[in-house]
Amino acid sequence: MSILEKKRSVSSLVNELGFFVSRSGRLHKVSSIVEHGDYVKLLMKCGQCIIVRDSRQSRATRWLKNKWMRKPCRSCKIKSGDLSRFMIKY
Numbered sequence: 001m002s003i004l005e006k007k008r009s010v011s012s013l014v015n016e017l018g019f020f021v022s023r024s025g026r027l028h029k030v031s032s033i034v035e036h037g038d039y040v041k042l043l044m045k046c047g048q049c050i051i052v053r054d055s056r057q058s059r060a061t062r063w064l065k066n067k068w069m070r071k072p073c074r075s076c077k078i079k080s081g082d083l084s085r086f087m088i089k090y
């Protein structure tokens, strides 16, 4: 492994954290992840399905790496212990 930090993709970050932050900054708990080539299909606990490019340099990877969120998804019912790992970004 290189000394330089390996750039992680959306799928690797979601696999590691178990969460995803939508475009509006809403934090969702991910219940399943399916990789389709350059894209990943994420099924959230609340039933929402989001398809994103499995990029290493995107809004989603930046938010996940920094553990930022605007607000948690109420329907995903995220535990406070999990929420405390994230920081609210205004």
Ligand SMILES: [Zn+2]
Residues within 6 Å of the ligand: 027, 028, 029, 044, 045, 046, 047, 048, 073, 074, 075, 076
């Ligand atoms: Zn949700």
